[in-house]
Amino acid sequence: MSRQSSKKRGGASAKGNGRAAANGAASDSGRLLRWYRDMLLIRRFEERAGQMYGMGLIGGFCHLYIGQEAVVVGIQACLGERDSVITGYRDHGHMLAAGMEARGVMAELTGREGGYSRGKGGSMHMFSREKNFFGGHGIVAAQVPLGVGLGFSHRYKGEDGVSVVYFGDGAANQGQVYESLNLAALWELPVLFVIENNKYGMGTSVSRAAAGSGLHARGGGFGIPGRLVDGMDVRAVYEAAGEAVAEVRGGRPAILEMETYRYRGHSMSDPAKYRTREEVNQMRRDRDPIERLRHVLESEGHADADALKAIDGEIREIVADAAQFAEQSPEPDPSELYTDVLLEA
Amino acid sequence: MPVAVTMPALSPTMTEGTLAKWLVAEGDRVSPGDVIAEIETDKATMEVEAVEEGIVAGLAVPEGAEGIEVNSTILWLRGEGESADAVPVVEAPPPVADPPPPAPAQPRREASKPQPASEIDYRGETVEITVREALRDAMAEEMRRDESVFVMGEEVAEYEGAYKVTQGLLAEFGPRRVRDTPITEHGFAGLGVGAAFGGLRPVVEFMTFNFAMQAIDQIVNSAAKTLYMSGGQMGCPIVFRGPNGAAARVAAQHSQCYASWYAHIPGLVVVSPFSAADAKGLLKTAIRDPNPVIFLENEILYGRRGAVPTDPDHTVPIGRAKVLRSGRDVTVVAFSRMCAVALEAADALAGEGIDAEVIDLRTLRPLDRETIAASIRKTNRIVSVEEGWPVAGIGSEIAAIAMEDAFDWLDAPVARVTGEDVPMPYAANLEALALPDAARIAAAARAVCYA
Numbered sequence: 001m002s003r004q005s006s007k008k009r010g011g012a013s014a015k016g017n018g019r020a021a022a023n024g025a026a027s028d029s030g031r032l033l034r035w036y037r038d039m040l041l042i043r044r045f046e047e048r049a050g051q052m053y054g055m056g057l058i059g060g061f062c063h064l065y066i067g068q069e070a071v072v073v074g075i076q077a078c079l080g081e082r083d084s085v086i087t088g089y090r091d092h093g094h095m096l097a098a099g100m101e102a103r104g105v106m107a108e109l110t111g112r113e114g115g116y117s118r119g120k121g122g123s124m125h126m127f128s129r130e131k132n133f134f135g136g137h138g139i140v141a142a143q144v145p146l147g148v149g150l151g152f153s154h155r156y157k158g159e160d161g162v163s164v165v166y167f168g169d170g171a172a173n174q175g176q177v178y179e180s181l182n183l184a185a186l187w188e189l190p191v192l193f194v195i196e197n198n199k200y201g202m203g204t205s206v207s208r209a210a211a212g213s214g215l216h217a218r219g220g221g222f223g224i225p226g227r228l229v230d231g232m233d234v235r236a237v238y239e240a241a242g243e244a245v246a247e248v249r250g251g252r253p254a255i256l257e258m259e260t261y262r263y264r265g266h267s268m269s270d271p272a273k274y275r276t277r278e279e280v281n282q283m284r285r286d287r288d289p290i291e292r293l294r295h296v297l298e299s300e301g302h303a304d305a306d307a308l309k310a311i312d313g314e315i316r317e318i319v320a321d322a323a324q325f326a327e328q329s330p331e332p333d334p335s336e337l338y339t340d341v342l343l344e345a
Numbered sequence: 346m347p348v349a350v351t352m353p354a355l356s357p358t359m360t361e362g363t364l365a366k367w368l369v370a371e372g373d374r375v376s377p378g379d380v381i382a383e384i385e386t387d388k389a390t391m392e393v394e395a396v397e398e399g400i401v402a403g404l405a406v407p408e409g410a411e412g413i414e415v416n417s418t419i420l421w422l423r424g425e426g427e428s429a430d431a432v433p434v435v436e437a438p439p440p441v442a443d444p445p446p447p448a449p450a451q452p453r454r455e456a457s458k459p460q461p462a463s464e465i466d467y468r469g470e471t472v473e474i475t476v477r478e479a480l481r482d483a484m485a486e487e488m489r490r491d492e493s494v495f496v497m498g499e500e501v502a503e504y505e506g507a508y509k510v511t512q513g514l515l516a517e518f519g520p521r522r523v524r525d526t527p528i529t530e531h532g533f534a535g536l537g538v539g540a541a542f543g544g545l546r547p548v549v550e551f552m553t554f555n556f557a558m559q560a561i562d563q564i565v566n567s568a569a570k571t572l573y574m575s576g577g578q579m580g581c582p583i584v585f586r587g588p589n590g591a592a593a594r595v596a597a598q599h600s601q602c603y604a605s606w607y608a609h610i611p612g613l614v615v616v617s618p619f620s621a622a623d624a625k626g627l628l629k630t631a632i633r634d635p636n637p638v639i640f641l642e643n644e645i646l647y648g649r650r651g652a653v654p655t656d657p658d659h660t661v662p663i664g665r666a667k668v669l670r671s672g673r674d675v676t677v678v679a680f681s682r683m684c685a686v687a688l689e690a691a692d693a694l695a696g697e698g699i700d701a702e703v704i705d706l707r708t709l710r711p712l713d714r715e716t717i718a719a720s721i722r723k724t725n726r727i728v729s730v731e732e733g734w735p736v737a738g739i740g741s742e743i744a745a746i747a748m749e750d751a752f753d754w755l756d757a758p759v760a761r762v763t764g765e766d767v768p769m770p771y772a773a774n775l776e777a778l779a780l781p782d783a784a785r786i787a788a789a790a791r792a793v794c795y796a
């Protein structure tokens with residue numbers, strides 16, 4: 001069943017059957033295998049991060065992306081080097097998908113010199129100018145106007161880059177999101193707003209927090225088209241993002257609401273009393289993005305068991321290497337306490 | 346070799362827990378994500394998931410076991426085809442890693458920029474203009490010089506500024522670089538910070554700083570901290586400017602000094618000029634600065650005239666106070682409009698034989714400690730003046746600096762003249778009572794001189 005749906009809004013044309021398009025556009029074996037690999041890397045990386053948290057190697061807040069991998073992998077596949085990306089604190093997957101090194105991300109989680117922020121940012125705050133990844137922000141929804149500003153800078157400089165802004169269903173209720181939608185539409189900025197609706201903001205379900213007829217429709221008053229997408233199906237994400245990115249690059253913002261699910265707690269200390277084990281298990285059993293793609297790969301003959309096993313092995317090695325690096329990298333020198341507060345004029 | 350699954354830390358504070366329930370038994374096959382046990386922590390009952398694939402080779406602790414230390418083995422997993430015998434029967438829990446010793450205490454250091462070379466006395470051409478015009482000229486010159494500089498805010502373009510500070514900018518630079526925003530402080534402040542991350546140099550005007558409270562999260566959490574949190578990657582060259590402090594008869598919500606709010610924040614530079622020349626020279630420096638600068642103007646000063654350098658290359662360094670009036674008996678430090686009031690008080694004191702030195706702080710972060718301390722070493726007495734409230738104000742910091750840097754030279758306790766500790770009243774007489782005036786400054790100066 002295709003959970004793809006599209007909304008006609010603000011003059012946007014309703015698109016046809018997402019599944020058919022996905023099959024047509026994304027059937028290339030190499031690409032499917034790459035997505036499988038990228039999703040698996042995030043999954044295994046996050047599992048390892050959770051384990052290292054349990055060992056006391058990672059401290060503080062650590063928000064895992066397990067279950068949501070298809071969203072970031074499908075969207076990243078539609079972006080180029082000139083595009084910029086910004087997100088909140090559940091950011092490890094976005095960084096890996098943007099091509100940042102597993103070593104540097106893991107070493108930031110352990111607060112070490114080898115981390116992307118040299119140990120001064122932690123799980124929620126990493127950046128890579130080289131990869132146009134702009135963080136990593138801990139205040140719910142603060143990344144939304146920042147991302148609009150990145151879109152503004154693309155437009156101001158006359159580049160055709162787009163700015164992709166990820167935020168959660170909880171963040172979607174912040175006032176600054178609507179200030180951002182208004183500014184992006186008013187100034188015709190190339191911004192793609194991706195709402196990762198994983199059904200909960202901490203312990204509050206969307207139905208207890210959000211009025212109205214769906215988060216994707218919330219740009220309606222600003223003339224921003226929105227689509228609801230099966231965020232557990234990487235091909236559906238890719239197809240929807242491909243169309244949206246093209247529209248946005250043409251000079252108008254768009255919203256994609258990704259229906260997704262996080263398997264783990266909100267952060268590491270979440271007793272998960274707000275949902276049942278059965279709900280989680282059902283999602284894992286029926287909708288898991290990696291298992292779904294694995295099934296496609298095998299049943300459509302894109303890869304055999306050996307090829308998939310080889311990918312598994314490669315990923316395990318990357319993650320083990322990152323974990324080892326993150327444990328061995330030294331803590332930042334005490335002299336780092338006072339660096340990076342201001343730049344020299 | 347079987348692998349040990351250890352007691353996880355399930356919260357930042359957990360050191361031990363109770364194994365409330367086993368959900369797997371020997372011989373069970375587990376894959377990543379399967380719940381293997383329930384654990385009671387200091388906070389809640391939590392489920393533990395397997396992270397590795399394998400077959401349960403043995404449980405290392407019984408159900409119900411209490412006080413199991415984090416990182417001790419709770420279960421053994423073996424691979425496919427591995428013998429179950431290899432499981433160690435008794436195994437000391439792996440040592441819990443000692444937390445590394447805390448870093449040695451660092452001497453308190455000001456995270457400040459290196460002191461710039463002292464301001465060169467400008468000998469070039471000057472023109473007599475208002476502070477308002479000086480600010481506009483600064484923006485126009487910097488926009489001519491650098492294509493990445495743009496101005497945005499409410500009413501800055503077509504209306505030419507709520508206080509007419511951006512007069513003429515739209516005509517010269519067009520709507521791409523001079524942008525009217527909707528009334529959306531939180532949104533456009535964040536947009537500006539994002540644009541700065543994206544390589545531009547925004548000058549964001551707040552109609553007044555009272556309204557910047559809607560945006561203060563973006564200023565503090567996004568603009569000021571991101572450089573640090575990114576290990577130095579993410580500079581944020583942005584200027585937030587607009588009128589600050591008490592205006593006239595606009596009551597409490599439109600009359601407040603935010604100097605100490607922003608001066609509190611590492612990662613910000615805070616400037617508040619008094620003279621027209623400094624308004625221009627400092628705004629130019631602020632626009633060129635690679636850091637976020639809070640530029641606090643004053644509505645009542647906008648119409649004040651002064652001689653202003655015309656050379657577009659002339660700038661005024663950030664981080665340097667300026668001695669406005671040299672004196673021997675008492676130091677009076679002030680900033681923005683209070684400099685005028687302090688000078689007025691100094692004139693009155695001169696008639697009584699008290700020779701006051703008046704210093705314009707100009708930059709509130711980083712404060713020019715050296716100029717302040719040098720003056721105290723000369724006069725041995727100091728009075729701090731500000732419009733803002735006394736508690737945790739700029740004067741509190743001046744008092745601390747006086748003690749830290751010049752304690753042995755002080756002949757009297759530091760005196761503070763501040764706005765009264767009340768919301769600003771509307772009634773003309775009450776408003777006057779709420780703000781420092783020359784008489785109060787003179788009285789404080791006499792008191793520290795024991796005169």
Ligand SMILES: Cc1ncc(C[n+]2csc(CCOP(=O)(O)OP(=O)(O)O)c2C)c(N)n1
Nearest residue numbers: 090138139140168169170171198200201202
């Ligand atoms: C302004 C603000 N308020 C509250 C928090 C605490 N907080 C962190 S994450 C979160 C839930 C956000 O949920 P959602 O946007 O759905 O993202 P998800 O965690 O599901 O990815 C809350 C309340 C915060 N970081 N910032």
Ligand SMILES: [Mg+2]
Nearest residue numbers: 168169200201
């Ligand atoms: Mg959520």
